[in-house]
Amino acid sequence: MKTLDELLHEHEFFKDFKPEYLELMAGCATNVIFEAGQYIFREGQEANVFYVIRHGHVALEIHDPRRGPITIETLQEDDVLGWSWLFAPYQWHFDAKAVKLTRAVAMDGKCLRMKCENDHTLGYLMMQRFNTVLADRLQQTRLQVLKLYD
Amino acid sequence: MINLTKTPLMTQKQLANPMQPEPFRVKRVMKESYDTFTLELEPIASERLFTFVPGQFNMLYIFGVGEIPVSISGDPNQPAMLVHTTRIVGSVTKAMSKLKAGDVLGVRGPFGTGWPVSDAEGCDVILVAGGIGLAPLRPVLYQTLAHRDRYGKIVLLYGTRSPEDILFRKELEKWRARFDLEIFVTVDYGDSDWHGNVGVVTKLIPKAPFDALNAVAMVCGPEVMMRFTAIELQKRGVRGDGIALSMERNMKCAIGLCGHCQFGPTFICKDGPVFTYPQLQSWLAQWEV
Amino acid sequence: MTLNISSNTKYVLESADFQQLIDVLVDMGYRVIGPTLDHNAVTYDDITSVTDLPIGWTDEQNAATYRLISRADEAFFGYVIAPQSWKKFLYPSQVRLWQATLANGSFEVAPEPEKSQPMAFIGVRACELHAIAIQDKIFLEGDYVDPTYHANRENLFMVAVNCGQAGGTCFCTSVNTGPKVETGYDLALTEVIDPETHYFVVEIGTERGRQVVEQLSVRAADKREAKLPKSITDQTATQMKRYLNTDGIKELLYANFENARWDDIAQRCLACTNCTMVCPTCFCTTVEDMTDLTGQQAERTRKWDSCFTMDFSYIHGGSVRYTSKSRYRQWMTHKLATWIDQFGTLGCVGCGRCITWCPAGIDITAELEAIRQTKGTAEAKKEVSNENVG
Numbered sequence: 077m078k079t080l081d082e083l084l085h086e087h088e089f090f091k092d093f094k095p096e097y098l099e100l101m102a103g104c105a106t107n108v109i110f111e112a113g114q115y116i117f118r119e120g121q122e123a124n125v126f127y128v129i130r131h132g133h134v135a136l137e138i139h140d141p142r143r144g145p146i147t148i149e150t151l152q153e154d155d156v157l158g159w160s161w162l163f164a165p166y167q168w169h170f171d172a173k174a175v176k177l178t179r180a181v182a183m184d185g186k187c188l189r190m191k192c193e194n195d196h197t198l199g200y201l202m203m204q205r206f207n208t209v210l211a212d213r214l215q216q217t218r219l220q221v222l223k224l225y226d
Numbered sequence: 227m228i229n230l231t232k233t234p235l236m237t238q239k240q241l242a243n244p245m246q247p248e249p250f251r252v253k254r255v256m257k258e259s260y261d262t263f264t265l266e267l268e269p270i271a272s273e274r275l276f277t278f279v280p281g282q283f284n285m286l287y288i289f290g291v292g293e294i295p296v297s298i299s300g301d302p303n304q305p306a307m308l309v310h311t312t313r314i315v316g317s318v319t320k321a322m323s324k325l326k327a328g329d330v331l332g333v334r335g336p337f338g339t340g341w342p343v344s345d346a347e348g349c350d351v352i353l354v355a356g357g358i359g360l361a362p363l364r365p366v367l368y369q370t371l372a373h374r375d376r377y378g379k380i381v382l383l384y385g386t387r388s389p390e391d392i393l394f395r396k397e398l399e400k401w402r403a404r405f406d407l408e409i410f411v412t413v414d415y416g417d418s419d420w421h422g423n424v425g426v427v428t429k430l431i432p433k434a435p436f437d438a439l440n441a442v443a444m445v446c447g448p449e450v451m452m453r454f455t456a457i458e459l460q461k462r463g464v465r466g467d468g469i470a471l472s473m474e475r476n477m478k479c480a481i482g483l484c485g486h487c488q489f490g491p492t493f494i495c496k497d498g499p500v501f502t503y504p505q506l507q508s509w510l511a512q513w514e515v
Numbered sequence: 516m517t518l519n520i521s522s523n524t525k526y527v528l529e530s531a532d533f534q535q536l537i538d539v540l541v542d543m544g545y546r547v548i549g550p551t552l553d554h555n556a557v558t559y560d561d562i563t564s565v566t567d568l569p570i571g572w573t574d575e576q577n578a579a580t581y582r583l584i585s586r587a588d589e590a591f592f593g594y595v596i597a598p599q600s601w602k603k604f605l606y607p608s609q610v611r612l613w614q615a616t617l618a619n620g621s622f623e624v625a626p627e628p629e630k631s632q633p634m635a636f637i638g639v640r641a642c643e644l645h646a647i648a649i650q651d652k653i654f655l656e657g658d659y660v661d662p663t664y665h666a667n668r669e670n671l672f673m674v675a676v677n678c679g680q681a682g683g684t685c686f687c688t689s690v691n692t693g694p695k696v697e698t699g700y701d702l703a704l705t706e707v708i709d710p711e712t713h714y715f716v717v718e719i720g721t722e723r724g725r726q727v728v729e730q731l732s733v734r735a736a737d738k739r740e741a742k743l744p745k746s747i748t749d750q751t752a753t754q755m756k757r758y759l760n761t762d763g764i765k766e767l768l769y770a771n772f773e774n775a776r777w778d779d780i781a782q783r784c785l786a787c788t789n790c791t792m793v794c795p796t797c798f799c800t801t802v803e804d805m806t807d808l809t810g811q812q813a814e815r816t817r818k819w820d821s822c823f824t825m826d827f828s829y830i831h832g833g834s835v836r837y838t839s840k841s842r843y844r845q846w847m848t849h850k851l852a853t854w855i856d857q858f859g860t861l862g863c864v865g866c867g868r869c870i871t872w873c874p875a876g877i878d879i880t881a882e883l884e885a886i887r888q889t890k891g892t893a894e895a896k897k898e899v900s901n902e903n904v905g
Contacts, residue, residue, distance in 0.1 A: 135416075135424065147416035147424040154433065175421050219426040220414045224448040225357035225387040244659055245612050245815075249621045270621055289615065289622055290806035290813045315831035330621045476829050478802050481659040484820070485799030486827060488849065491856035496658055512772055514841030 080105045083181055087128045088154040089205060097198060104187035110134075110174035116157070117168045123160035124185040129153055132178025137171040145171065149213070156209050161185030230342050230442065230467055230502040244481045247287040247332025250308060252325045258311060258393050262358060263323050264299065267308040267333065275305035276333075279340030280365030281444075281472060281500040285480050286310065287332030288325075292318045295477045295495070297362035298336060303372055308333065311361035311393065337480040339500045341366050342470050346442035350378040352434065352464070354455050356385050356427055356447020360393045362472055362499075363446050367401070374406055379436050381408045385427025385451070388413050389420045408435055427451065431458040438463030444500075446472040453510050456503050469503040489515055518733065522719045525741045526733035528704075530713040533591065534565045536674070539730045540635040545672055548604060549637035550597060555583055557597045559604070562637070569594055576867065577683040578876035590708050595682030596640055596866055600795030601647065604634060605667045606654070612802070614814040622813070629662060633670035639700065640678055641693030642685075642864040646795030647673075648699055652858050653798055663817075672723065675700035677744055679708075681754035684867025686880055688752050689759045692864040695748035702727065705744040716743050759865065759880045760887060761851075767887060768852035772844070776886050781840035783875045788821035790869035790877075791846065796862050799827070822846050847879060 081102035084090045090098060108127070110116055116127065116134065127134075131153050137145040148170065151157050157180070160168050166185070192199035250267040257263050269276060278298050287293040294316070300309025314323050325331065343366055351370055353363045363382075370377050382401075386392055392411060402409045410430045412423035423430070427447070441464050445455045452471050459469055475487035475494045482496035490509040492498060509515050520526070528536065540547045541563070549562040552569050562568065573586045574594040586593045615624045639647075647668075654664035678685075678694040687693030696703045701724035705716040716736055719725045736743075791797045801820035806813045820827060823842045828835035836842045854862030863879070870878045 133421075143417070145418045147418075147420060150412075150416075150422070150424045152423075152433065216426045216429050219428065219450070219454060222450060223387070223414070224451050225385075225391065225414070243626065245662075246624050246626055247615075249624075251621070287804070289617065290804065290810060292804045293802070293815075328620070332615075332622070332624070474830060475835065476827065478800065478820075482657060483654065483659065483661055483798065484801065485822065486801070486820070488822075488845070488853070491853040493857075514836045514838060515845075 080107065080181065083107070083130065084128065087130065087181070089128050089156050089209075093201075097201070100191060100198070101183065101188075104184040104191070106182045106184070108180050108182045110178045110180070112174055112176045114174045116172040116174060116178075118171050119168055121168050123158060123166045123168045125182050126156060126158035126161050126185060127180040127182050129155050129157055130179045130181065132180070133175040134178055135173045135175050137173055139171060145173075149216075150175070156206075159206055159210065161189070162206060230345055230470055244334065244337075245479070247285070247293070247334050249330045250333045252327055252329045252331065253307070254327055255323075255325055258395075259391050262311065262313045262391075262393060264309060264311040265322065265325065265331075266300075267310070267331070268306070269308075270330075276308045276336075277305045278302055278336035278365075280343055280369050281340035281362055282336035282338050283362070283480075283499060284308070284310065284333050284335030284337070285477070286318075286322065287334070288318055288321045289330070289332070291321045293332070293334075294318045295337075295480060297472070297499070299361040299364045301368040302365050303368065311358070311364075313358045334480060337495055339498055341444045341472075341500055342442055342502075343369050346370070346444075347373075347376045348378070348440075349468075350436040350441040351380045352436050352441050352443040352459070353380075353382045354384075354427060354431070354443060354445045354447070354459075355382065356451040356455075357387065357391070358393070359445075359447035359451075359472070360384055360386075363444060364394065366444060367407075371401075371407065378440065379408065380406065381434050381436050382410070383427055383430040383434055384409070384411045385430070385447070386411070386413055388415045389417070389422070410434065426454075428454050428458040431455070431462055441468060443469045444472075445469060449473075449510070456507075466503045466507065470500050471503060471506060472499045473501060473506070474499065518729075518735070520719070520725050520729045520733075522722070522725050524719075525736040525744075526717040526719075526728060526731075527736045527740055528715045528717050528731055528733050530591065530708075530715065532732045533715070535731050536637070536727070537562065537564065539727055540637075540672060543635075543672075543727070544633065545635035546632045547635045547637065548601075549674075550592065550594065552583075556581065557583070557594045558599065559597050559601060559636070559638070565591070568592070573680070575683065576685075576871045578870050578878050579872075579874055580683070580876075581871050588708050588710075589713065590679070590706060592638055592676045592704075592706050593679070593708075595678065595680065595685065596643065596868065598793055598868065598872060600793070600866070600868070601636055601639065601643055602650065602795050602797075604636070605647065605671070606650065606661070606664050606798065608819045610663050610817045612815045612817050614812065616813075617811045629666040631666075633672065634667065635672035635674065637674040637676075639673050639675045639696075640866075641675065641696040642687045642866040643795055644673070644675055644696055644699040645692040645864045646866070649796045649858065649860060649862065649864070650798060652860070672727075673700045673702075675703040675720075677703065677705040677748050678751045679706055679747055681751050681756070682867060682871075683756060684870040684878075685755055685865060686757040686759050686867060687865035688755045689757075689880075690761060690861055690863060690865040693748075694751040694755075695744065700724070703744070705747055707740070707743055707747070716740055718744060757867065757870075757878070757880045759863070759883060761861065764861070764883070765852040765855045767883075768848050771886050772848070774886055774889060776882065776889055777840045777844045779885075780843050780877060780882055781838065783877055784823075784839050784843045785875055786823040786839040786842055787874060788823045789872045789874065791821040791823060792819065793868035793872045794850075795864060795866060795868070796850075797821075801827075822849070843877075847882065850879070851883065 254266040283297045299311040416424040478484040482493040487494035654661040675696040700720040703718040850862040
């Protein structure tokens with residue numbers, strides 16, 4: 077059995093994190109498993125967590141009354157799910173569904189926010205990592221909305 | 227490390243009568259999606275074989291309607307059958323979509339450069355296709371799978387508009403069952419029946435299983451997609467000169483004499499359609515070239 | 516005609532005997548084409564007689580200006596160049612490529628027969644010889660040979676004529692294509708005219724040319740006469756008013772793909788396609804497919820096309836070059852830069868036709884110079900931001 081900080085260390089998101097920070101992170105972490113079809117979170121719910129996906133397949137969906145759920149993006153191994161925990165009002169914007177059995181590490185957002193508040197070096201590091209994820213997603217979304225294949 | 231710019235891309239022999247269409251008979255028309263279809267054509271003369279290299283295109287002529295360039299999507303090892311896959315975008319493709327078995331259409335070709343299939347021997351082969359861009363890459367899959375032992379990993383990354391737009395669906399399923407070929411498909415818009423990836427095709431690149439330092443990438447799709455794909459491949463560690471792209475422009479003659487397909491110092495029809503990335507890089511980001 | 520004609524000697528043909536040249540060429544089976552007057556312009560067309568030539572006329576050419584003016588003398592070749600180049604004979608503006616007929620559920624394609632009568636051009640200028648050499652490179656020396664051009668070019672007999680005066684839009688000296696004819700001719704003539712005499716100094720370029728001269732009433736040129744082709748064209752060179760600075764021209768244009776000057780030109784350019792139609796090296800074409808009313812018979816016609824039209828770069832979804840700015844840039848960058856990469860020469864021979872026939876008077880030499888004098892927008896922006904920092 078691997079310890080939580082070992083699991084985190086293996087994840088792309090925490091690549092090159094210093095051991096003491098990984099340990100700090102592990103203090104806010106829990107191992108989680110989602111069954112295929114299970115919703116991880118729902119739009120509007122309180123967002124106090126983010127997930128580093130270790131294995132599986134997660135669909136971010138938005139529900140349209142006429143068309144049903146529409147998948148906006150899918151996430152896999154080594155991806156990070158959720159950033160609403162970072163910004164007020166800490167509410168999920170989309171639905172997240174495990175498409176197949178998904179193993180992840182859940183990171184307690186409240187706990188992390190506090191740690192970042194107390195240690196701005198850590199806070200900067202986290203912001204840097206999340207901004208990279210956000211920038212990638214934004215760029216991909218921009219390409220997606222171009223309807224390139226029409 | 228592979229460097230495609232060192233060797234000129236493959237081309238076929240020149241044609242004796244390059245402006246004159248040769249009649250071919252339609253053997254089968256297959257609907258791929260609501261706006262794409264595949265034509266299987268046979269030469270009228272039964273002994274005639276149509277040889278080409280993957281990546282080349284033909285000019286297809288509908289009697290009295292007009293002529294357009296269409297890439298060849300069939301198997302280069304089956305020269306008795308000529309296969310084209312295209313999308314309905316104008317009057318000629320519309321007329322083409324209405325052809326039935328037994329009808330005749332004109333063929334000029336093959337024209338242009340091919341994919342660096344032989345340069346890729348000994349390397350991992352990464353095919354990145356966007357939309358109808360899978361059609362000109364399919365012959366590469368036929369060719370590399372026919373000589374599977376000559377290549378490292380073979381990976382197809384394919385992005386399309388929606389699950390309904392996926393080309394060659396049955397064949398992809400069949401290929402996906404093989405252990406020596408990896409296929410990843412992603413769509414821009416997925417409905418609740420779609421359990422695959424959603425997102426742009428470039429997103430598949432960081433995680434695709436290949437050795438970037440020993441890979442040849444062949445990319446075909448809309449120009450914007452190819453530009454971003456080349457950037458993403460390079461981020462992953464693929465060298466710029468290990469990337470080949472296939473370009474599209476207006477074409478009338480297909481032999482470099484009508485000027486329509488000029489792109490910077492090249493004519494797409496005869497210097498391309500397949501180019502190495504460094505050949506085009508400085509022109510790709512320019513407007514209205 | 517007892518003279519033993521040698522290729523290394525220059526000869527004199529009296530203007531009174533000029534008809535012999537036309538007659539000899541006709542007798543040899545050539546379709547003889549030379550300058551003549553049509554619609555108040557010098558035009559290259561079929562000629563049978565010396566009287567067909569534009570005797571006593573010259574052309575005044577300037578940006579967006581062309582008019583015929585009567586000369587004080589009776590010179591045969593006293594004009595500069597015709598609006599349309601010889602391209603219209605070698606690569607005609609409209610050619611049927613083939614006809615097809617529906618039969619037995621298929622169709623049969625019948626290629627057009629190649630024309631057999633060889634042509635003789637009389638009055639080809641130095642810049643025009645260079646233009647033909649450039650088109651030879653495109654149509655004969657590339658991966659594919661164009662059959663129409665090949666058929667017309669093969670056995671072509673060229674009688675070049677040295678320029679006795681420079682036109683208002685000429686700049687051949689700066690692109691090294693004239694005014695003296697150097698190569699590529701069968702015969703080269705220099706017209707010498709003054710109140711007392713009117714004759715042509717004849718230089719022989721080929722064996723075919725020598726055989727033609729054998730049949731003419733010529734005499735060997737004396738020392739003074741033999742020097743006239745050079746001295747007359749030297750004099751012409753001094754009259755050249757325009758200059759195209761070719762120094763680092765390819766790199767200059769590649770580096771200035773973004774330059775405010777293109778926007779400035781776009782304000783004036785009407786995208787009328789005139790420059791491409793009169794250019795002796797422009798080679799773009801399109802094809803048209805047609806059927807007859809019964810739908811049984813189809814044909815394909817090839818026509819001159821121009822990169823100035825919207826349709827030219829159309830791919831499904833729209834035109835790639837959707838502004839006239841990009842279309843002018845494409846044309847000029849092709850002529851003066853990408854052409855070098857493609858064919859190893861400039862695509863411009865300095866004939867000045869594009870300047871004369873531009874209704875807006877856009878001058879390629881002046882536009883190039885303007886680009887040379889300005890900096891690309893990228894560089895300009897950098898300067899601005901540096902100023903802000905300072």
